[in-house]
Amino acid sequence: MSKQMKSPREIAAKRTKEILRRAIHFALETESSAVRHNTRTFNRSRYRATSSLPDYDALKDEARRIKEASLANRMALVQQLSESVMRNGGHFFFARDAREACQYVQEVCKRRQVRSMVKGKSMTSEEIHLNTALERDGIRVVETDLAEFILQAADEQPSHIVGPAIHYSRERITALFRRKFQTDLPLDTGEELTRFARERLRSDFLAADAGFTGANLVSAECGSLLLVESEANIRLSCIAPPLHIALTGLEKIVPSRREFAPFIELLAASGTGQPLSSYTSVFRPPLPVPVSDFRGAGPATREFHMVIVDNGREALAQDARLSEALYCIRCSACLNSCANFQVLGGHGFGGATYSGGIGATWEAATTGELKLARFSDLCTGCSRCVPQCPVRIDIPGLNVELRSRLNQLVPLSIVARTLHLLLGVPPVENASTQQIFFAHYDRVARWGTFFAPLSNFATRIPGARWFLEKSFGIDRRRHLAAFPKKTWVEIAAKELTAMADSHRGPDVLVLADVFTNYGAPQRGVDAIRCLRAAGARVRLTKSLPDGRAALSQGMIETARIQAETLSKYLAAENAAGRPLLVVEPSVLAMILREYRKLLSAESFANLRSFTGDLMEFLARHLAQQAGDPRAIFDIRKFAPGPKIFYHAHCQQRAVCDPSVTVEFLQRLGFQVTCSQVECCGMAGSFGYKKDFYDVSQAVSEELVEQWKAAESANGPHTLLASGISCIEQLQGATGRVVLHPVELLAKML
Amino acid sequence: MEVVGRSPEAVRDAVLARSSGKRPILLAEPHYLSLDFFRPLLCVEGVISRPRPDDYRTAPVGVTDAFAAVARTGSVCVDIGADIAGYVSLLPRLHIAVVDIHKLVFRPSDLFRLEPFARPTYQENFVFISGPSATADMGPLVRGVHGPHELHILVLS
Numbered sequence: 001m002s003k004q005m006k007s008p009r010e011i012a013a014k015r016t017k018e019i020l021r022r023a024i025h026f027a028l029e030t031e032s033s034a035v036r037h038n039t040r041t042f043n044r045s046r047y048r049a050t051s052s053l054p055d056y057d058a059l060k061d062e063a064r065r066i067k068e069a070s071l072a073n074r075m076a077l078v079q080q081l082s083e084s085v086m087r088n089g090g091h092f093f094f095a096r097d098a099r100e101a102c103q104y105v106q107e108v109c110k111r112r113q114v115r116s117m118v119k120g121k122s123m124t125s126e127e128i129h130l131n132t133a134l135e136r137d138g139i140r141v142v143e144t145d146l147a148e149f150i151l152q153a154a155d156e157q158p159s160h161i162v163g164p165a166i167h168y169s170r171e172r173i174t175a176l177f178r179r180k181f182q183t184d185l186p187l188d189t190g191e192e193l194t195r196f197a198r199e200r201l202r203s204d205f206l207a208a209d210a211g212f213t214g215a216n217l218v219s220a221e222c223g224s225l226l227l228v229e230s231e232a233n234i235r236l237s238c239i240a241p242p243l244h245i246a247l248t249g250l251e252k253i254v255p256s257r258r259e260f261a262p263f264i265e266l267l268a269a270s271g272t273g274q275p276l277s278s279y280t281s282v283f284r285p286p287l288p289v290p291v292s293d294f295r296g297a298g299p300a301t302r303e304f305h306m307v308i309v310d311n312g313r314e315a316l317a318q319d320a321r322l323s324e325a326l327y328c329i330r331c332s333a334c335l336n337s338c339a340n341f342q343v344l345g346g347h348g349f350g351g352a353t354y355s356g357g358i359g360a361t362w363e364a365a366t367t368g369e370l371k372l373a374r375f376s377d378l379c380t381g382c383s384r385c386v387p388q389c390p391v392r393i394d395i396p397g398l399n400v401e402l403r404s405r406l407n408q409l410v411p412l413s414i415v416a417r418t419l420h421l422l423l424g425v426p427p428v429e430n431a432s433t434q435q436i437f438f439a440h441y442d443r444v445a446r447w448g449t450f451f452a453p454l455s456n457f458a459t460r461i462p463g464a465r466w467f468l469e470k471s472f473g474i475d476r477r478r479h480l481a482a483f484p485k486k487t488w489v490e491i492a493a494k495e496l497t498a499m500a501d502s503h504r505g506p507d508v509l510v511l512a513d514v515f516t517n518y519g520a521p522q523r524g525v526d527a528i529r530c531l532r533a534a535g536a537r538v539r540l541t542k543s544l545p546d547g548r549a550a551l552s553q554g555m556i557e558t559a560r561i562q563a564e565t566l567s568k569y570l571a572a573e574n575a576a577g578r579p580l581l582v583v584e585p586s587v588l589a590m591i592l593r594e595y596r597k598l599l600s601a602e603s604f605a606n607l608r609s610f611t612g613d614l615m616e617f618l619a620r621h622l623a624q625q626a627g628d629p630r631a632i633f634d635i636r637k638f639a640p641g642p643k644i645f646y647h648a649h650c651q652q653r654a655v656c657d658p659s660v661t662v663e664f665l666q667r668l669g670f671q672v673t674c675s676q677v678e679c680c681g682m683a684g685s686f687g688y689k690k691d692f693y694d695v696s697q698a699v700s701e702e703l704v705e706q707w708k709a710a711e712s713a714n715g716p717h718t719l720l721a722s723g724i725s726c727i728e729q730l731q732g733a734t735g736r737v738v739l740h741p742v743e744l745l746a747k748m749l
Numbered sequence: 750m751e752v753v754g755r756s757p758e759a760v761r762d763a764v765l766a767r768s769s770g771k772r773p774i775l776l777a778e779p780h781y782l783s784l785d786f787f788r789p790l791l792c793v794e795g796v797i798s799r800p801r802p803d804d805y806r807t808a809p810v811g812v813t814d815a816f817a818a819v820a821r822t823g824s825v826c827v828d829i830g831a832d833i834a835g836y837v838s839l840l841p842r843l844h845i846a847v848v849d850i851h852k853l854v855f856r857p858s859d860l861f862r863l864e865p866f867a868r869p870t871y872q873e874n875f876v877f878i879s880g881p882s883a884t885a886d887m888g889p890l891v892r893g894v895h896g897p898h899e900l901h902i903l904v905l906s
Binding site for chain 1: 802805806819821822823824829830831832833835836839856857858860861862872873874875876877878879880881882883884885886887888889890891893894895896897
């Protein structure tokens with residue numbers, strides 16, 4: 001299909017699921033290897049750079065506060081900026097939409113008789129389609145950022161907000177330049193390609209009538225711009241031509257230059273992973289520097305225009321559930337740390353201008369068309385981007401909100417409407433058959449377990465998987481775990497009450513989450529056995545849905561009802577405030593993170609105060625005890641040996657510290673190699689869906705590679721993972737048994 | 750980066766050594782260091798302090814002073830608002846920045862906290878320069894794009 005496609009522009013606007021599917025396949029087939037290499041390089045550099053920032057967390061807090069305060073005061077700042085720019089001798093224009101912004105720039109160019117313009121990278125100018133407007137007037141627009149230079153030659157949309165051409169390998173750039181520029185110059189290395197572009201562009205810089213830039217931040221008090229770059233094309237665009245036009249969104253204005261300070265190091269570390277980019281400029285145009293007469297056009301005076309663009313931002317600021325997106329400083333940390341983005345890039349996971357998890361809100365807001373946020377379906381809610389965002393935007397939260405709104409646009413099938421009635425789904429959800437199916441995992445699993453083994457047999461009869469794929473979009477290539485005959489709660493009630501508590505240790509409550517209860521009851525039993533062996537007195541809760549499954553389908557109201565029910569039950573059940581321990585990380589993260597938005601502040605704080613990760617509790621508890629934990633968990637009883645390859649669940653890493661588990665296992669005598677990937681690719685229901693199966697498989701490749709590398713270096717390893725879907729994914733990809741840490745420990749009792 | 754003696758001759762010798770015979774050398778009039786530090790350099794043949802537009806196109810070396818240096822990020826802060834420092838620090842392939850060791854701060858944010866700096870009129874136009882111009886857009890990391898291919902910092906002890 002991608003063979004017929006002339007340009008990725010055809011799949012830029014993802015209004016329908018069909019276009020999204022085409023885009024995914026195009027990206028996986030054509031662009032994935034360059035995107036993987038480039039995003040993962042950025043990602044590794046970012047981890048290095050942010051870990052060396054002594055006050056990383058404090059900087060993030062400060063940056064967030066500045067953005068909150070500036071956005072709250074945005075119109076006053078716009079007014080103040082306009083006065084500052086005019087006081088400096090510049091011109092100011094506030095553009096309500098893309099058309100007004102383009103018209104203004106066109107008029108300035110016409111008046112100044114601009115024939116050629118050199119341009120720094122600016123996503124806002126992409127958003128308003130400025131080049132098209134100027135080219136219509138006969139102006140030669142030259143993109144001077146080398147990535148934009150490539151895109152202009154190829155006529156493609158950006159695939160990344162910091163490296164817009166990350167989908168191009170060196171080899172593809174060589175082929176493109178040969179075709180486009182018809183040259184015999186050597187173009188076979190990065191050096192040669194750069195030299196070619198530099199020499200072409202140097203004369204353009206010196207001959208240009210106008211320079212165009214965006215801005216990373218703007219100071220309202222003095223009209224100064226913060227401009228971050230590494231190629232020096234922005235500096236040249238500001239200083240070489242006599243006319244400078246700077247254009248940016250209203251969200252970039254901060255009160256004064258002092259507010260630039262925390263962003264300077266934060267942006268470089270979060271973006272390219274450097275202590276600082278080569279050039280961080282603080283300019284207050286028009287520059288007081290004489291215009292050097294490169295053009296031979298005689299003396300000229302400098303002229304500066306500041307264009308501030310609304311184009312949907314004001315409406316976004318007033319949209320309480322999405323307005324947080326305006327804090328974005330375009331660093332790309334969320335893209336580079338996103339497992340799906342790492343295999344797709346922005347042509348698959350992005351729109352005409354903005355890409356990745358943060359991009360969907362931006363694409364919808366700046367075009368005014370919600371449908372264009374369709375690619376938000378590629379956000380699995382894994383939350384790996386959340387701790388990476390320098391202004392702490394809850395990006396998965398934005399995408400859940402978008403999904404909920406997108407659900408409203410689709411007329412329901414008769415089957416879906418019937419399911420709404422049968423299951424008592426709140427009418428406001430307007431959820432599809434597939435969404436209802438995945439959101440009600442607890443119901444599906446309850447019936448499946450009730451009718452087991454008949455239900456398991458049913459999925460194996462010819463045509464059953466075809467039916468599941470057609471009706472619910474469950475990919476037929478995906479292995480479906482068998483329903484157990486007995487649930488965790490049932491086994492615990494029958495067998496475990498017979499086991500005597502040792503009454504030495506703490507009272508704990510274990511959450512019978514629906515995934516473990518129906519999907520891996522024996523794991524739940526193992527968890528209880530481990531806790532008891534460590535001396536804890538254990539009670540198991542009822543198994544109630546926590547809302548995670550519903551939330552991931554954008555069914556916020558269903559999730560809220562489930563969260564409230566569970567929260568009330570737990571508050572009553574746990575008046576004593578015993579530790580509530582959770583085996584399944586996605587449920588733990590649901591309670592510790594997502595409940596903030598679903599429950600009252602009081603209920604959330606109460607629940608949060610006593611909820612924790614079961615393995616972490618066990619490790620910390622035993623660390624405080626006098627005895628040696630090796631007396632309880634004896635590694636000699638685990639025949640496969642001490643080498644372990646461990647993958648910690650993505651959402652777990654957002655809410656607790658998996659290194660506690662690793663250190664505990666090391667204390668027991670294991671040699672632990674940890675995966676270095678953001679997510680396994682399964683992400684709950686995501687990897688089961690027909691539309692996303694290939695993405696999920698592509699994401700898992702890196703994890704499998706790392707496991708293979710560990711084995712080829714050091715011999716066989718036991719595979720260990722902490723989430724139920726990670727375990728499924730790894731088992732599917734490796735054909736090996738994968739254990740949960742509690743299952744490993746239970747084998748050592 | 751190298752630390753050099755606090756004398757006009759040491760500045761001249763260090764600049765000439767780094768320029769390895771390339772001429773012309775463009776020198777932007779210093780605004781933070783005394784001009785005296787640069788007088789011996791100005792007497793060297795091929796050192797130009799009043800370039801014509803064509804000199805910018807061809808000169809291989811540019812020398813400016815810097816009003817501060819930042820230890821953690823390895824940056825120098827060059828005021829480009831005055832005179833020709835903006836061009837001299839940008840167009841030649843080698844940029845040599847000379848900075849007083851007493852103007853060293855630890856982090857970029859330290860500059861913004863300094864009282865005179867907080868005034869909007871102080872150093873209106875400047876650049877934190879932290880390396881040569883570079884790109885990874887063409888595949889591997891390449892040094893030397895639209896700006897200098899090489900940055901050399903001389904710190905006056």
